Amino acid sequence: MTSRLALALALVLGVVVGGCKAKPAEGEADSSAAAERVVVAAPLHSQDLGLDTPGAEPRERLRYAGSAPARSISLATFTERGREGMGEQPFVDVRLGWAGTPRAGAGLAMTWSVDDLRGELVGEFGREPRLAGGPAQKFGATLESMFEDVAGRAEGGARGRLRVIQNQGLQTTPSVPVQLDLFVVPLPAEAIGVGASWSATASYPLEIPSWRKREPSDELSFAALVSDYEPHSEGVEVTQVERYTLVARDGPELRIAYELETEASGGEGFNPSSAEGELIVRLDDPLARAGTIEHHTRISLPAVEGVEATAHHSRQRFVLRTLDGS
Numbered sequence: 001m002t003s004r005l006a007l008a009l010a011l012v013l014g015v016v017v018g019g020c021k022a023k024p025a026e027g028e029a030d031s032s033a034a035a036e037r038v039v040v041a042a043p044l045h046s047q048d049l050g051l052d053t054p055g056a057e058p059r060e061r062l063r064y065a066g067s068a069p070a071r072s073i074s075l076a077t078f079t080e081r082g083r084e085g086m087g088e089q090p091f092v093d094v095r096l097g098w099a100g101t102p103r104a105g106a107g108l109a110m111t112w113s114v115d116d117l118r119g120e121l122v123g124e125f126g127r128e129p130r131l132a133g134g135p136a137q138k139f140g141a142t143l144e145s146m147f148e149d150v151a152g153r154a155e156g157g158a159r160g161r162l163r164v165i166q167n168q169g170l171q172t173t174p175s176v177p178v179q180l181d182l183f184v185v186p187l188p189a190e191a192i193g194v195g196a197s198w199s200a201t202a203s204y205p206l207e208i209p210s211w212r213k214r215e216p217s218d219e220l221s222f223a224a225l226v227s228d229y230e231p232h233s234e235g236v237e238v239t240q241v242e243r244y245t246l247v248a249r250d251g252p253e254l255r256i257a258y259e260l261e262t263e264a265s266g267g268e269g270f271n272p273s274s275a276e277g278e279l280i281v282r283l284d285d286p287l288a289r290a291g292t293i294e295h296h297t298r299i300s301l302p303a304v305e306g307v308e309a310t311a312h313h314s315r316q317r318f319v320l321r322t323l324d325g326s
Contacts, residue, residue, distance in 0.1 A: 039152075040172075041165040042181035048201045049161075051188045055196030055246055062187050062254075063158040067100030068110050068285035072324050075179045076119075078317040092174060093118040094147065095323070098287060106158065108286065113151035114169075114176065117144050146172050154180070159187045160286030183288040183320045185244060185256055185281045197245040206238045206264070236264040252283040258293060273297040277318075293318045 076090035095116035103109035150169035156162035162184050164177040188198040245257040256279040264270035277293035297314045 036167050039166040039169065040175050040177050041163065042177040049186055049188060050199055051190045051192070052197040052199055052243070053195065054190060055193035057193055059191035059193040061191045062283060064108055064160050064187070064283055064286050065158065066284045067102070068098065068108070068287070070097065070099035071322050072115070073098050074321040074323055075176070076319045077174055078319070080315040090119050094174070094176060094179070096176070100285070103155065108156050108158065108162070110154045111151070112154070112180065114147050117147045146170050150176060152177060156286070159189070160184060161186045162286055179318065180287065182293055182318055183279060183291050184286050185279055185288060186286070192246060194246055194249055197243060200242045202240045204238055206236055206270070236270050238262060238264045238270065254281050256281060271297050288320055289322045291320045
């Protein structure tokens with residue numbers, strides 16, 4: 001799992017690198033002949049994966065092996081609606097196919113493609129959209145068209161550190177590569193048993209757009225006449241820690257507890273976030289068979305002239321289900 005959830009309200013921290021070549025995987029040649037269109041890639045940041053606790057005996061060095069079986073997947077996003085709480089139906093439910101493909105040498109390779117889109121704006125399991133009619137219905141139709149022909153691939157090593165990219169179709173919100181990446185489980189290098197925990201730590205710079213009070217000036221400008229504030233961006237250093245705990249094992253099937261904390265230093269305006277959930281993964285595929293992750297963001301808006309500072313809490317739930325396949 002690469003660095004993911006700075007995933008604030010829009011769900012996505014997708015990185016657009018349109019027209020660029022995918023970064024080669026470790027040990028893979030960077031050949032111009034292998035260039036491909038990359039619409040979106042799940043963000044790759046410098047990451048340190050370390051063992052916190054080895055767990056109980058017996059212990060084993062776990063690795064992913066074989067070709068991921070073909071299956072159909074649901075990636076559903078539930079959003080909080082203020083006092084109503086979390087919606088009962090997913091706001092967006094992306095249905096896609098996922099399957100392993102042959103790859104020269106060691107490592108894992110998968111392809112994926114979107115088959116269908118459901119949810120509150122586009123209908124759920126054959127029912128009418130909850131927000132039917134008018135602008136909402138038009139937005140739903142636009143959303144459906146965005147997901148047409150969306151497809152991509154994923155590749156990585158036996159420890160499950162995948163690079164997930166989209167190489168066909170339009171950039172979407174939510175971003176499919178970022179959603180898939182949420183449910184990929186990396187494995188530590190060391191032998192582990194039940195109760196083991198390991199952490200993936202990532203650090204990366206982030207520019208935070210904001211506003212600041214204008215400095216007094218003798219020069220007149222239209223912008224200064226309109227507002228006493230001006231656009232401003234401040235750089236912060238984000239640190240993100242994801243922790244995995246092996247709760248139970250049944251042969252090749254692992255039950256993993258997941259936690260995340262994201263904080264920043266060096267500036268203001270960053271909204272810290274956290275997440276927790278549970279993932280079921282098998283050792284033939286680093287993408288979970290099933291999982292639920294609930295993400296929390298504490299949003300603070302600074303005071304500006306005439307408006308007091310405010311703070312509120314946002315929640316989103318991400319759910320992966322395997323619909324069919326082995």
